[in-house]
Amino acid sequence: xxxxxxxxPAAAVPPSPSVEKVAGTYAAGRKTGRRxxxxxxxxxxxxxxxxxxxxxxxLFAAFLVAPLAYAFWLSLRTSxxxxxxxxxxxxxxxxxxxxxxxxxxxxxxxxFGLVQIPVMLGLALLGALIIDEVTSRLAKxxxxxxxMPYAVPAVIGALMWGxxxxxxxxxxxxxTDALGLGKVDLLGHSLMLTSLGNIVTWQWTGYNMxxxxxxxxxxxxxxxxAAKLDGAGQLQTALRIKVPMISSAIxxxxxxxxxGTLQFFTEPRVLEPTxxxxxTPDYTPNLYAYNLAFQYSEFNYxxxxxxxxxxxxxxxxxxxxxxxxxxxxLK
Amino acid sequence: MTTAxxxxxxxxxxxxxxxxxxxxxxxxxxxVMVAMILYFLMPFWWLVVAATKNNDALFSTAALWFHSPxxxxxxxxxxxxxxxxxxxxxxxxxxxxxxxxxxxxxxxATFAGYAFAKYxxxxxxxxxxSLLGAIMVPATALAIPTYLLLSKVALTNxxxxxxxxxxxxxxxxxxxxxxxxxSLPDELLEAARVDGAGEMRVLFNVALPTLKPALVTVLLFSxxxxxxxFFLPLVMLNNDKLFPLTVGLQSWYQGxxxxxxxxxxxxxxxxxxLVAILPLIVAFLLLQRYWRGGLTVGSLK
Numbered sequence: 001x002x003x004x005x006x007x008x009p010a011a012a013v014p015p016s017p018s019v020e021k022v023a024g025t026y027a028a029g030r031k032t033g034r035r036x037x038x039x040x041x042x043x044x045x046x047x048x049x050x051x052x053x054x055x056x057x058x059l060f061a062a063f064l065v066a067p068l069a070y071a072f073w074l075s076l077r078t079s080x081x082x083x084x085x086x087x088x089x090x091x092x093x094x095x096x097x098x099x100x101x102x103x104x105x106x107x108x109x110x111x112f113g114l115v116q117i118p119v120m121l122g123l124a125l126l127g128a129l130i131i132d133e134v135t136s137r138l139a140k141x142x143x144x145x146x147x148m149p150y151a152v153p154a155v156i157g158a159l160m161w162g163x164x165x166x167x168x169x170x171x172x173x174x175x176t177d178a179l180g181l182g183k184v185d186l187l188g189h190s191l192m193l194t195s196l197g198n199i200v201t202w203q204w205t206g207y208n209m210x211x212x213x214x215x216x217x218x219x220x221x222x223x224x225x226a227a228k229l230d231g232a233g234q235l236q237t238a239l240r241i242k243v244p245m246i247s248s249a250i251x252x253x254x255x256x257x258x259x260g261t262l263q264f265f266t267e268p269r270v271l272e273p274t275x276x277x278x279x280t281p282d283y284t285p286n287l288y289a290y291n292l293a294f295q296y297s298e299f300n301y302x303x304x305x306x307x308x309x310x311x312x313x314x315x316x317x318x319x320x321x322x323x324x325x326x327x328x329x330l331k
Numbered sequence: 332m333t334t335a336x337x338x339x340x341x342x343x344x345x346x347x348x349x350x351x352x353x354x355x356x357x358x359x360x361x362x363v364m365v366a367m368i369l370y371f372l373m374p375f376w377w378l379v380v381a382a383t384k385n386n387d388a389l390f391s392t393a394a395l396w397f398h399s400p401x402x403x404x405x406x407x408x409x410x411x412x413x414x415x416x417x418x419x420x421x422x423x424x425x426x427x428x429x430x431x432x433x434x435x436x437x438x439x440a441t442f443a444g445y446a447f448a449k450y451x452x453x454x455x456x457x458x459x460x461s462l463l464g465a466i467m468v469p470a471t472a473l474a475i476p477t478y479l480l481l482s483k484v485a486l487t488n489x490x491x492x493x494x495x496x497x498x499x500x501x502x503x504x505x506x507x508x509x510x511x512x513x514s515l516p517d518e519l520l521e522a523a524r525v526d527g528a529g530e531m532r533v534l535f536n537v538a539l540p541t542l543k544p545a546l547v548t549v550l551l552f553s554x555x556x557x558x559x560x561f562f563l564p565l566v567m568l569n570n571d572k573l574f575p576l577t578v579g580l581q582s583w584y585q586g587x588x589x590x591x592x593x594x595x596x597x598x599x600x601x602x603x604x605l606v607a608i609l610p611l612i613v614a615f616l617l618l619q620r621y622w623r624g625g626l627t628v629g630s631l632k
Contacts, residue, residue, distance in 0.1 A: 070480045269565075273589070303476060313472065317467040
């Protein structure tokens with residue numbers, strides 16, 4: 001919950017009480033004259049804090065600030081064979097937001113997310129409510145099995161499902177064949193998004209379930225006792241009490257899932273060679289940015305797309321947190 | 332996938348029918364669990380079965396059951412020797428990337444998280460607010476810009492191109508900070524100072540032992556994050572001698588498809604995938620409490 005509260009734009013990271021206390025204690029240290037030799041305690045604390053934070057600060061500057069700044073600078077330039085490299089202000093951005101390839105990718109991940117995210121988070125919530133209530137051996141196996149795909153690299157998850165979807169030897173097609181339904185082209189135009197959604201759901205449901213489960217475990221048990229005395233059944237307790245009480249965790253998983261969805265890349269990239277007519281180079285915005293840079297050497301334009309995508313995700317997350325701040329700050 | 336809509340037991344108010352409905356409810360819940368377990372386990376089962384087959388059997392026998400004679404050990408032998416043993420090299424690369432980045436990122440995050448929690452220094456609030464923002468910058472949106480920048484200083488296509496960006500772990504810093512605030516009282520640090528310990532001794536002898544669980548969690552997350560990373564090494568590397576397993580396996584898979592399964596590459600991809608995920612599954616099963624420890628931060632408190 002504090003992640004949400006602290007990230008809310010209104011919360012400009014209030015100095016924590018412990019800091020005040022530390023400040024108070026150095027003052028005390030100085031008064032008793034323990035640290036009068038050399039530098040004052042306050043200065044030494046400042047120096048120590050700076051020293052400890054320096055490695056992180058340098059990495060932050062080199063691998064976050066600098067790449068973003070450089071990409072932004074590149075995105076303001078245009079390089080052509082005839083015209084050379086020159087400053088073109090926001091021409092690349094204007095092109096980005098009118099580029100049908102980019103826009104179709106955005107539309108595709110939005111449609112994908114609208115279906116896949118509710119299905120996955122619904123399953124995760126169902127699983128979390130079950131393992132919060134049931135403590136049998138089966139529930140333990142259930143918890144571990146669902147979380148296991150999280151330990152599998154996304155590439156390998158996509159490779160496995162790519163094989164499972166295979167029209168020649170995949171079990172899904174053997175099953176539909178046996179049922180007399182004939183072959184189903186899971187890697188064709190009409191089912192590709194569903195097939196990709198299935199991979200993502202398989203991979204991430206358990207992770208989200210554990211996050212929600214942890215939130216459920218943190219709730220005070222007395223509330224359930226009270227509900228039980230009032231005659232609420234387990235289902236009622238789950239829906240009317242537990243779900244509203246973990247709404248902040250649900251919002252959090254929702255936000256991280258949306259961020260992940262907008263960056264959708266690995267799964268379509270892995271399945272691309274099996275279905276090159278379906279997964280076009282502009283299939284998702286991120287795949288498009290990648291292909292522009294590495295297939296077409298359009299670095300300036302690719303930088304503009306990466307930057308726009310990052311900015312959209314970043315601003316979107318802040319707006320989302322702001323909009324749900326009341327809900328997520330629910331006590 | 333349809334289990335989300337599974338029928339749920341009806342809620343009743345009077346006592347006698349509730350006993351019956353809760354028994355029915357238990358059956359329903361167990362059925363839901365079994366169905367979901369089967370779905371989530373199926374790809375793993377398939378992978379184990381497929382890893383025991385040779386290329387012909389892979390295409391001609393039922394996908395979810397073993398075929399005899401099995402050729403698991405032949406597959407392994409081929410896996411480790413194919414193309415001059417490049418799989419072993421990729422495995423070594425992955426271990427190097429995950430090991431160095433994991434340990435490095437944990438050290439950096441620990442120092443910074445501890446500093447944010449316990450010291451007041453100039454720029455603290457500004458840096459911490461930008462860190463919180465950085466958690467939300469999509470990693471893949473950073474990879475191409477980082478590539479463009481590193482190519483300016485001729486660092487792309489080297490191991491450093493994968494290791495250095497992986498050292499930055501803003502979420503790890505956040506996690507350590509939260510943990511320090513919750514589990515390391517100022518009085519403990521102050522007591523050590525009164526006993527004459529310098530700031531470094533306070534950090535290494537007092538703070539770090541208390542923070543061990545948080546450090547293991549950060550280490551696990553950073554190592555697994557690097558082990559599983561695909562986009563960054565894909566962008567940074569084009570020398571296949573430097574590939575980690577993820578990029579290497581994907582290149583084999585692409586190669587297998589181009590040759591439309593004519594050679595044994597498919598079996599190699601399958602055996603290679605199995606061998607690649609084993610250490611992760613084992614680590615995950617053994618270190619469960621640390622995984623869960625990390626996942627609860629931010630959602631709970």
